[in-house]
Amino acid sequence: MRVRVRWPGGVRPRWARAPGWARVPGWARLPGWARLPGWARLPGWARMPGWARVPGWARLPRWARRVLAVLLTLLVAVTVASFSYNLATDGPPPRPAGLRFADGGGFDTRYLAWGTTGTPIVLVPGAFETADTFDALGPVLAAAHYRVYAIDLTGTGYSAPSPPFSADHLADQVVAFLRAEHLTGPDAAILVGHSAGAADVGIAALRAPGAVRGVIFLDGDATPLNGPSFLGTLMINPYRTTLLRLALSSDSLIRSIYNSQCGPGCPQLSQPGVNTWRWPLEQPGFSAEISYTLSHGITIMTSAQFAALAAAPVPKAVIVGRSDPQMSPADAAATARRIGAPPPVYIPGRHLTMIASPRQLAAAIEAFATASQNTAP
Helix, strand or coil: CCCCCCCHHHCCCCHHHCCHHHHCCHHHHCCHHHHCCHHHHCCHHHHCCHHHHCCCHHHCCHHHHHHHHHHHHHHHHHHHHHHHHHHHCCCCCCCCCCCEEEEECCEEEEEEEECCCCEEEEEECCCCCCHHHHCCHHHHHHHCCEEEEEECCCCCCCCCCCCCCCHHHHHHHHHHHHHHCCCCHHHCEEEEEECCHHHHHHHHHHHCHHHEEEEEEECCCCCCCCCCCCHHHHCCCCHHHHHHHHHHCCHHHHHHHHHHHHCCCCCCCCHHHHHHHHHHHCCCCHHHHHHHHHHHCCCCCCHHHHHHHHHCCCCEEEEEECCCCCCCHHHHHHHHHHHCCCCCEEECCCCCHHHHCHHHHHHHHHHHHHHHCCCCC
16 A cells, blocks of 8 residues: 655655665765775876886886886795795704803803813814814814814804904904913913914904914915905895705705815715704804805904014914915915914815814924924913
8 A cells, every 4th residue: 555645835855855876875875986995096096006106117118117027026926935935944953962162251152172181272163164173183183182172153153143253253252262261371272273263363362362372374364355245235134044044955065065175085974964064054143144254255364463463472383285275375375474474384185174184284283382382372
């Protein structure tokens, strides 16, 4: 049944005369553009990717815009892949059991020790090396009645990371270790610095003459290596972490580097041997250390420090592998003159003489110790 409504005065109110669309839900009465998502109501240029709104973008040739778009897409894809790989491989790095540490001078230094009596000898590794690099040399020196220590420098290995990783800072760590182990005065040590570690022991001898009985540069000259410094700027995270983990995951790469630096006379790396080189470089701090090294170079001595070491009364020596690809005979002779040492002593081997020729190296160190045993620190 239809009901007729009589309106007062016989006139229908305005709201009653509204068209049918007025009786649908409120959102449906909005103009069509207002019901679109917010971004769709913006002007067309505002919906373009950010890179497309760069001034002058539209004036670039079409091929240039395509190349840039592809490069941007690749960068995004590589970044996402890098973050994903880092997340998938994240976790506490492996560490061997029974590590020993010396705490002092603001450093927590991991070390190895052989022998209990005799003149102390402290072995300092080079770049990307640790105390384990001297595993073959330490027992031979201990058998010759020396107290032998080998340390991990901060940033590489199991010592607590402590930036910056400059030569001065690492020399401070060497001095802190000597004092923590009471290797001063009558018990002053002979410092042996391998490769880049030569700079660290040279500076340490200047800083703590009362704790140093002698200084040996082993396969190192404490001068800079030629290389582009911008690599440290490019090696940013997450890419730096990804590249390091990929490199360290390759047994063949580790063996290849080891063989090239040690030579055919060295023992082949077993799987535990590979881990001896890999695990220290997976510890916290190494990523920052390698970034510092790529930006600033390996640790070196200044001209003033070389002059001071040459003038210092502490005995000095240079020992080099006869086939060392990183230190020519001319370089070795120049290094000996620079630090005020006798002519270099040559032993069989390439750059890792402590592994290639531990007995010949021990004999050279023992001869140096015997010649300088009456020299007071």
